[in-house]
């Protein structure tokens with residue numbers, strides 16, 4: 001991989017977000033690149049000399065088989081190791097500064113909760129998480145519960161959450177009320193109306209990328225994520241309204257997840273709409289979304305108040321007084337339950353993992369004649 005002065009590789013890398021801190025993590029004999037897209041066992045990366053498709057090294061594949069979190073994902077900085085004939089392999093994923101991780105989804109589900117305790121990283125090393133929620137979706141208004149869930153995950157990612165209420169041109173009346181309701185659902189988070197049709201909010205969204213910052217856009221299918229990314233990039237970079245040729249049902253959906261450099265600076269990651277997004281391991285993501293309720297709870301008579309029927313409950317009093325929507329209280333219960341369930345699953349998974357490792361060690365000891373039960 002030559003980096004002639006003409007191609008000014010370092011300049012190119014810095015526009016992709018490369019920093020000295022990252023340079024310190026780069027293993028000897030490798031060169032850096034940023035993942036623009038992943039598919040089975042290979043990634044498209046942006047290196048100093050342009051895009052390339054690279055396969056995963058054996059050690060990356062092994063790590064990923066052990067824990068899917070270790071799989072390269074869009075936004076990752078990776079180390080490429082040169083191979084013969086000018087090819088190279090993806091030899092390592094550099095430590096992630098931030099990561100948006102959702103709980104794994106499996107077939108078994110319990111009480112409406114599903115997951116196997118494993119996570120999937122949807123995007124890494126972003127500074128901002130845009131939570132895109134349509135103001136109108138079919139006949140429904142913006143889903144506040146979905147916003148709360150995605151913002152909790154966004155806080156947990158380590159990046160700054162920003163809510164974008166999209167397609168506001170479809171909304172005649174009451175937009176200001178809706179925006180106020182959304183703002184109340186995510187205290188401390190900036191909320192902006194966006195209409196690509198009217199060209200509203202696009203510049204505000206672009207402003208978050210100033211200084212080679214990276215943002216990811218997450219939200220349900222049809223939220224207008226790709227349309228917004230196109231407007232920000234000023235060109236048709238994502239396929240929108242793509243008709244599925246095979247069955248002709250006319251469903252449009254983004255099939256590729258991509259890291260897109262924005263003219264004028266910054267990068268944006270588009271993601272396919274996800275129907276159900278489970279919580280992953282939570283530290284304070286849920287607490288931050290419900291900071292207002294946490295604050296109210298400090299005023300409950302009992303310090304272990306469950307806010308269900310206890311006397312002197314300040315949370316229930318706020319619901320009674322119409323200061324706290326009951327919907328929001330229910331949403332808090334639900335996300336707390338899910339976070340606790342996920343934590344329990346993670347514990348089970350870790351224990352199982354340890355047992356597996358012990359069994360392997362015992363097997364090997366036996367093989368080498370070191371272990372006699």
Ligand SMILES: Nc1nc2c(ncn2[C@@H]2O[C@H](COP(=O)(O)OP(=O)(O)OP(=O)(O)O)[C@@H](O)[C@H]2O)c(=O)[nH]1
Pocket residue numbers: 166167168169170194195196197198219220221222223224225226227228239240241252253254271272273274
């Ligand atoms: N009225 C209106 N329609 C919009 C706006 N933005 C996007 N749309 C339309 O909404 C539909 C979905 O837009 P997309 O950009 O494909 O949505 P997406 O969120 O990327 O969807 P997935 O790729 O399935 O996740 C398309 O028909 C767009 O033309 C907007 O600001 N106003």
Ligand SMILES: [Zn+2]
Pocket residue numbers: 297300301305306307308310312313314315316
């Ligand atoms: Zn209480």
